[in-house]
Amino acid sequence: MKNFKFLLTLLFASLAFMSCKKDKNPNVDTAVGLHIKDGKYLADKCDNKIVLRGVNMGSIYAVNLGLKELEEIEKTGANNVRIVLTRNYTDWANGGAVTGLTAAKIEPIITSCLAKGMIPILELHDFTGSANATADLQQAAQWWISAGIKSMLQKYQQSIILNIANEPDNGSASDATYREANLTAIKTLRDAGYTCPIMVDAPNWGKDHVFFLYQGKALMDTDPLHNLMFSVHAYWPTNGPFGNYSDAKITADLVALKQTGLPIVFGELAVADIQNGLAYNINYRLLMKLCQDNEFGYIAWWWGFNNNPGANNQLSMTNDGLYTGLANGGKVIATDDVNAIKNTSKRVCK
Numbered sequence: 158m159k160n161f162k163f164l165l166t167l168l169f170a171s172l173a174f175m176s177c178k179k180d181k182n183p184n185v186d187t188a189v190g191l192h193i194k195d196g197k198y199l200a201d202k203c204d205n206k207i208v209l210r211g212v213n214m215g216s217i218y219a220v221n222l223g224l225k226e227l228e229e230i231e232k233t234g235a236n237n238v239r240i241v242l243t244r245n246y247t248d249w250a251n252g253g254a255v256t257g258l259t260a261a262k263i264e265p266i267i268t269s270c271l272a273k274g275m276i277p278i279l280e281l282h283d284f285t286g287s288a289n290a291t292a293d294l295q296q297a298a299q300w301w302i303s304a305g306i307k308s309m310l311q312k313y314q315q316s317i318i319l320n321i322a323n324e325p326d327n328g329s330a331s332d333a334t335y336r337e338a339n340l341t342a343i344k345t346l347r348d349a350g351y352t353c354p355i356m357v358d359a360p361n362w363g364k365d366h367v368f369f370l371y372q373g374k375a376l377m378d379t380d381p382l383h384n385l386m387f388s389v390h391a392y393w394p395t396n397g398p399f400g401n402y403s404d405a406k407i408t409a410d411l412v413a414l415k416q417t418g419l420p421i422v423f424g425e426l427a428v429a430d431i432q433n434g435l436a437y438n439i440n441y442r443l444l445m446k447l448c449q450d451n452e453f454g455y456i457a458w459w460w461g462f463n464n465n466p467g468a469n470n471q472l473s474m475t476n477d478g479l480y481t482g483l484a485n486g487g488k489v490i491a492t493d494d495v496n497a498i499k500n501t502s503k504r505v506c507k
Contacts, residue, residue, distance in 0.1 A: 190315025191276065191354055191505070193384045196377050198420050198452070199354065202315065203506035209422050209454025210502035211237035211275065212474065212491075216266060217246035217258070217282070220464035225478065227269050230460055232480040233491045236504045237276040239320065239424060239456045240266055243283050244300055249465050260309035267313050274504040278356065278424075278456070279310070280320035286362060287322075290330045290338040297322040298342040302349040311350060316505075319346070320356035320424070324390060328361040335360045336372045340379050347381055356386045356424065363390030363425060366410055373419045388424030389414070390458075391444055394437035397430055404443055411447045422454035427472050428486030436471055441486065445496040457490045457498070 191207070194200040199207045212230055216223040218241070230238055242263065248256045263279070270277040281300060284293035298321065300306065310317065321342050326335055339357050346355060357376060359365045366389045373387050393402035414421050426444055429436035448455045462468045463478025474487025483491050492499045 191318065193354055193386065193420050196383050196420075197418055199386065199454070201505040205503075205506055206452070207236065207276075207505060208452050208501070208503070209237050209276070209278075209456060210498045211235040211239065211278075211454075212457045212498070213239045213241060213425060213459040215241040215459055215462070215468065217241055217243050218249075218465060218468040219462050219478075220249045222262060222266055223462075224265060224269055225463050226460055227266070227273065227275075229463070229475070229478060229480045231273040231275065234499045234502045234504075235275055236502045237278055237318075237454075237456065238270055239278040239280060240270075241282050241323070241459075242279060243281065260305040263306070264309055267310075267317065271313070271316055276316065276318060276505065277313075278318040278320055280323045280356075282323045284322045284325040286327045287325045288327055288329050290326045290335050290360070291341075294322055294325050294338045294342040295345065297325065298345040301346060301351070307349060307351075314351065314353040318354045318356055318386065319351060320358065320388065321346070322358065324358050324363040326360040326362070328365075330360055332360075332368055332372055335368065336375060339376060343376075343380055343385070352382060352384070354384050354386055355380070356388050356422070358388045358424065359390065362392070363388065364392055366414055369419060369421065370413055370417060373417055377419065386420045386422055388422050390425035391423050391439065391441075392425070392427065392430040393444075394430040394439050397437035398432055399430075402439075404440060407440065407443060408447060411444075411451055411453070414453070415451045421451075422456065423448060424456050425458040426455045426490070427458040428490070429472065431471055441490065442494060442496075445490065445494055449496040449501055457487070461487070 190202050192200055201207050214223050245255055246258050248254050267277045281297045284297055287293040360368050369387045377383055377385050428441050429438050458472055461473035461475040461478045469476050475482035
């Protein structure tokens with residue numbers, strides 16, 4: 158009997174050891190939530206690979222923070238929505254009063270996305286084009302860990318992605334400075350108890366993919382949970398004032414990103430780069446194809462507005478915020494191209 162008990166104890170100990178060895182990140186419960194698998198790609202709670210296909214939604218510019226628009230986005234089959242947030246916003250449902258953004262206002266956006274099978278990617282827009290990434294990324298991190306925001310978001314850690322800050326560099330930060338600024342912000346979030354995947358935007362208004370070729374692995378290795386995603390904003394016009402991107406260059410750039418083996422997403426993919434009111438066309442169809450070929454996510458910029466049509470602009474996919482209003486390049490990205498959202502999106506398991 159003693160030998161039997163000893164063998165039983167040994168068996169349980171072996172199973173426990175194997176269980177611990179299986180998960181390289183014991184603080185991330187990969188069985189119940191979104192996670193980066195082996196530092197390479199996003200997976201859901203069933204361990205299925207998830208390639209992001211979705212749209213950006215400017216919630217802070219919309220009446221009721223875009224809840225109506227989320228109903229319309231769902232019709233595209235998108236598996237995610239990147240939600241534009243700021244610490245203060247104009248409350249169009251309350252006479253246009255400027256007010257602080259609270260957890261109570263954000264939570265219905267999250268629950269609406271989740272009910273529709275779409276991953277909420279929450280991003281803070283305050284520090285776009287920052288000239289001081291070190292200070293501003295830490296400011297962003299401090300907002301995410303503020304008491305009300307943190308306690309609400311951590312209820313949904315299994316289902317959200319946290320994008321620390323949108324484009325928090327205007328090209329002035331060195332690679333080393335930008336790397337350390339992000340690592341400090343990531344540490345702040347992890348120390349506060351965030352275990353969800355964290356998305357890091359590329360420097361230089363999100364456009365500089367080269368940063369991830371040389372710094373992406375160091376960022377991933379330094380995150381104690383190895384649970385990061387890397388986002389490029391592909392404002393890469395064929396002929397523009399801030400650079401020309403031929404088809405050959407775009408193709409080579411995505412090959413280089415693929416060779417990193419890192420979880421790459423094109424967090425903003427648009428039909429054009431708007432500079433000083435002028436549109437410089439982007440070969441977005443090629444980018445969509447290459448994203449599909451390389452299993453990179455893409456998130457279109459941006460949906461458009463229903464009850465606040467004054468917020469629409471040249472890059473709005475729909476000028477009335479409705480699915481039926483999709484037009485031109487927005488319709489191509491959402492439904493018409495072979496690599497469109499509707500034709501390539503797969504949602505997380507239930």
